[in-house]
Structures are given as C-alpha cells and as structure tokens.
Amino acid sequence: MAVKLNTASFLGVEGNIVSVEVDIERGLPCFNIVGLADTSVKESKERVKASIINSGFEFPVKKIIVNLAPADMRKVGSLFDLPIALGILMATNQINFADCRNFLIMGELSLSGELNKVRGVLPITIEGMKNNIKNFIVPIGNAEECSAINKINCYAFNNLKEVVYFIKYRDLVPFNHKTINVESKNALDFSDILGQESCKRALEVAAAGNHNILMIGPPGSGKTMMAKRIPTILPNLSYEDALEVTKIYSVTGSLNKNEGLITRPPFRNPHHTSTTASLIGGGKNLMPGEISLAHNGVLFLDEILEFKKNVLETLRQPLEEKKITINRAYGRVTFPCNFMTVLATNPCPCGNFASKKECNCTDFQRKRYISKLSGPILDRIDLFTFVNSLDFKDIENCSRGEPSKNIKSRVEKARRIQKQRFKNEGIHYNSEMSSKLIRKYCNLDERCLLLIKSIYIKYNLTTRAYSRILKVARTIADLNNSKKIQESHLAEALHYRKFLDEKFL
Numbered sequence: 001m002a003v004k005l006n007t008a009s010f011l012g013v014e015g016n017i018v019s020v021e022v023d024i025e026r027g028l029p030c031f032n033i034v035g036l037a038d039t040s041v042k043e044s045k046e047r048v049k050a051s052i053i054n055s056g057f058e059f060p061v062k063k064i065i066v067n068l069a070p071a072d073m074r075k076v077g078s079l080f081d082l083p084i085a086l087g088i089l090m091a092t093n094q095i096n097f098a099d100c101r102n103f104l105i106m107g108e109l110s111l112s113g114e115l116n117k118v119r120g121v122l123p124i125t126i127e128g129m130k131n132n133i134k135n136f137i138v139p140i141g142n143a144e145e146c147s148a149i150n151k152i153n154c155y156a157f158n159n160l161k162e163v164v165y166f167i168k169y170r171d172l173v174p175f176n177h178k179t180i181n182v183e184s185k186n187a188l189d190f191s192d193i194l195g196q197e198s199c200k201r202a203l204e205v206a207a208a209g210n211h212n213i214l215m216i217g218p219p220g221s222g223k224t225m226m227a228k229r230i231p232t233i234l235p236n237l238s239y240e241d242a243l244e245v246t247k248i249y250s251v252t253g254s255l256n257k258n259e260g261l262i263t264r265p266p267f268r269n270p271h272h273t274s275t276t277a278s279l280i281g282g283g284k285n286l287m288p289g290e291i292s293l294a295h296n297g298v299l300f301l302d303e304i305l306e307f308k309k310n311v312l313e314t315l316r317q318p319l320e321e322k323k324i325t326i327n328r329a330y331g332r333v334t335f336p337c338n339f340m341t342v343l344a345t346n347p348c349p350c351g352n353f354a355s356k357k358e359c360n361c362t363d364f365q366r367k368r369y370i371s372k373l374s375g376p377i378l379d380r381i382d383l384f385t386f387v388n389s390l391d392f393k394d395i396e397n398c399s400r401g402e403p404s405k406n407i408k409s410r411v412e413k414a415r416r417i418q419k420q421r422f423k424n425e426g427i428h429y430n431s432e433m434s435s436k437l438i439r440k441y442c443n444l445d446e447r448c449l450l451l452i453k454s455i456y457i458k459y460n461l462t463t464r465a466y467s468r469i470l471k472v473a474r475t476i477a478d479l480n481n482s483k484k485i486q487e488s489h490l491a492e493a494l495h496y497r498k499f500l501d502e503k504f505l
C-alpha cells in the first residue's frame with residue numbers, strides 16, 4: 001500500500017500543496033523520485049537515505065518509488081526530504097501509519113538526520129491554512145515564521161528522530177510564537193542629525209505621503225546618514241502588509257531564526273554596481289530582487305548617478321506598476337514592489353555646486369552631469385531637497401534634533417487621514433492619486449491658483465510636475481490637519497520643486 005503525506009512547494013511568493021506518495025515493492029533495489037522534480041529534489045535521495053540510517057532506522061533494500069503530485073508543477077528545494085523520509089518509515093512499518101492527513105510536513109535533512117531550515121515556509125503555511133490544514137511540522141529554524149500565522153499549530157523539531165517520536169506519541173504542545181522586541185539601544189534616530197531642518201522637514205513630508213524624494217548635496221553633508229534614518233519615522237506595518245513583506249523574506253531564506261513577522265518597514269540600499277537581476281529579481285530560482293525586498297518600505301539608491309543607465313531604465317516599469325512580473329520557460333511569477341524611493345546625489349562632478357564651497361565645474365559639465373537623471377527617474381520624483389554641509393558654527397549652535405518618535409507620530413496621523421480619504425479609492429497614499437483623484441481632492445482657491453500659475457509659467461513646468469506639486473501640497477495640508485490646501489501648504493510644496501528648476505534645469 002502506498003503511503004501519502006502532505007507537503008508543499010512555492011513559486012514566487014505563493015505556496016502550492018504537494019502530496020508525497022511512497023510505494024515500496026519487492027524487486028530490484030532502487031530509489032526513484034518522479035513528478036517533475038528538479039535536480040535539487042533528486043539530491044534529496046542521498047540525504048534521505050543517509051539520515052534514515054544515521055538516525056538508527058532501516059533503509060529498505062527494495063524498489064522505492066516516490067511520486068510528487070501534481071506532476072505538472074515544478075518543484076524545487078530541499079523541503080521534501082522530511083516527508084519522503086517519514087513516508088519510507090511508514091511504508092516499511094518502522095513507524096505505524098499514523099493519520100497525517102491534517103499535517104503539512106516540510107524540512108531539509110542533513111546526512112546525520114538533523115533538520116535544516118528551509119525557504120518559503122510562510123507562503124506555504126498560508127496556503128496550507130487555505131486548504132484547511134491545521135498542523136505543520138517544520139524545522140526548528142522555521143518555527144517563528146510558521147507560528148506567526150494565527151489559528152494553526154506549528155510543531156518544530158531538531159531532527160528526524162524527534163519527528164518520529166512525535167508522530168508515534170503526539171506528546172507535544174504546539175510551538176508558541178514569541179514576540180521579541182527588536183528595538184535596540186543603538187538604533188538610528190533622527191535626533192542624531194544636527195541642523196538640516198529643511199531637509200528633515202522634506203523627509204517628513206515624503207514619509208507622510210509616501211512620496212519619492214531626491215536629496216542633492218555636497219560630499220559629507222549627511223545625505224546617506226539621513227536616508228538611513230527614514231524607516232525610524234515610518235509607522236509599523238499593518239498585519240496584512242507585514243505578511244506580504246515577510247513572505248518575500250521567507251522565500252529568499254533571509255529571515256533570521258528568531259524573527260516571526262517583519263513588522264517594521266524594510267530599508268534596502270543596493271550598491272550602484274548592482275546588476276539588473278539583483279535589483280529586479282529573477283535568476284535561476286526566480287527570486288525576488290532588491291525592489292521587492294523594499295516592498296512596503298524604503299528603497300534607497302545612493303549615488304544615483306553612478307548606477308548604469310540601463311539598470312535605471314529597468315526600474316521604470318516597476319516604479320509605475322508597483323509590481324514586477326518575471327517570465328521564465330518554467331513559470332511566471334509576480335512580486336510586489338510598492339516602496340518609497342529615496343535618491344541621493346552630488347550636484348556636480350566636483351560635488352560643491354550650490355554649496356558653501358567653490359565649484360570649479362563648467363556650466364556644461366554640470367548640466368551634462370545632472371541630465372543623467374532625466375527621463376525615467378526625474379519624472380517620478382515628488383520632492384527635491386538640497387542638503388548643504390554644516391559650518392562649524394552650525395555644529396556648535398545646533399541642539400540635538402527632534403527624536404524620531406515625535407516625527408513618526410505626525411507621519412502616522414497624516415497617514416490615517418489618507419487612509420480614511422482613500423478607503424473606497426483603492427489606494428493608500430497621496431502620492432498614488434491619479435489625475436482624477438487629484439481633481440477630486442486637491443482643489444485650489446483663487447489665491448493658490450494665482451501662485452501656482454506664476455511658477456508654472458516662470459519655470460516652464462510640465463503637467464506632470466504640476467500634478468506632483470499638488471500631491472505634495474495635499475500631504476502638507478494633511479500634516480497640518482487641514483481639509484483645504486492653503487497658500488502656505490502650496491508654497492512649501494513649490495519650494496521642494498523650485499530650487500531644482502532654478503539651479504539645475
């Protein structure tokens with residue numbers, strides 16, 4: 001009689017239930033795995049055999065056929081080791097055939113029978129739950145991740161022997177998810193930043209409306225330092241958002257052992273030498289890239305002009321669609337990538353233009369330098385802020401800045417207003433408003449219209465720039481808890497745009 005157990009696989013960030021059937025017959029000894037199993041699954045045979053023997057059980061000298069169904073689904077990874085091993089032990093009556101229909105079993109075995117952590121446990125657990133599976137057997141390294149899902153029982157083990165014992169005696173209570181406080185004492189904080197009030201304000205506005213922002217400034221002025229502190233003023237992720245983020249980290253295997261759900265917005269800072277594949281995702285195993293690892297958080301592209309032009313070009317579509325679809329011969333996956341983009345650059349080749357030090361670049365050199373930003377990137381930036389280096393007297397006079405938690409509470413309030421406003425519009429933030437929504441929610445009075453008209457004509461703005469100014473003005477009004485966009489709000493929004501047109505374009 002064939003033994004059947006539940007396990008699962010994943011593609012992209014979606015789990016798929018797989019059943020493992022083990023059939024053992026008399027005949028020439030062999031061990032075959034069928035059902036579109038890739039090479040990583042085939043290697044499983046060696047691990048399963050060694051771990052059965054090294055855990056003190058008997059490996060049958062018979063004809064062993066393992067079928068992974070459905071056969072037409074591509075199956076990768078090493079998480080089938082454990083269900084295959086258990087299937088063999090049951091089919092040979094070394095353990096009684098227990099009723100495991102309500103269990104989903106996954107785990108990689110080492111040659112000595114230890115259970116190693118596997119990738120994709122969170123999407124698999126979610127899929128199992130959808131299929132009314134209540135009990136999950138996982139390696140101890142995946143326990144936090146699996147038990148982060150409510151209303152299921154997660155049983156976590158160190159090795160094959162422990163699992164066998166559990167199946168025989170069912171004497172274990174489910175693993176209890178620990179909530180750990182991740183805020184460390186040396187965490188970054190906005191209060192570390194001296195001065196730079198206008199830039200900090202711009203970052204607050206950007207965070208409140210989830211706007212993309214570009215910081216321009218000379219070397220050493222603190223651009224990188226400020227960017228790294230942005231996550232500290234962003235609210236915690238909602239449960240749904242946390243699940244989306246954690247699924248992505250689960251399939252890349254980068255959740256650490258003590259980490260259940262990721263509840264803080266991620267911050268990703270890919271280097272300018274990054275390849276398209278590492279930014280966008282893909283590769284042999286269809287893994288998410290940096291833009292998806294930044295989902296619901298911040299993507300910081302430091303020294304943006306050092307990135308290769310073709311690499312920046314590939315960001316155009318995901319920035320627009322907030323998701324990325326990757327096609328391969330064996331499948332097609334879509335990863336979400338809705339993030340706040342933060343960019344930093346020097347203003348010119350020497351780095352000193354518009355700052356307190358002297359710039360020795362020609363007009364032509366400068367224009368050519370900044371023109372690399374044009375097109376796909378410049379068009380998608382809502383706020384521009386100039387970061388000047390601090391003088392010694394600034395440093396001397398500066399008191400410590402406002403702590404992140406105060407700024408964060410203002411950001412939270414502004415985001416709540418947006419959530420309420422857009423509850424039936426299918427978006428979350430002001431930055432996502434379509435032109436129709438801009439018309440609906442960004443009405444300007446007479447005085448505001450006059451103001452924006454004069455700037456529009458003076459700097460020869462595009463309609464795109466015009467929409468962006470209105471969205472930012474909406475966010476500033478929200479930060480001030482004002483239903484109406486007032487002249488001061490609009491003036492501030494124009495300020496985040498004006499210096500760019502005045503000095504650089």
Ligand SMILES: Nc1ncnc2c1ncn2[C@@H]1O[C@H](COP(=O)(O)OP(=O)(O)OP(=O)(O)O)[C@@H](O)[C@H]1O
Binds near residue numbers: 193195221225
């Ligand atoms: N406003 C500030 N308050 C406190 N420290 C600062 C400030 N600005 C700069 N610093 C200090 O200077 C260091 C360099 O700043 P940072 O690397 O952020 O500059 P940058 O603008 O990114 O320069 P580059 O263009 O060379 O990348 C920081 O690590 C920090 O120690």
Ligand SMILES: [Mg+2]
Binds near residue numbers: 224
């Ligand atoms: Mg820097």
Ligand SMILES: [Zn+2]
Binds near residue numbers: 353361
């Ligand atoms: Zn210069």
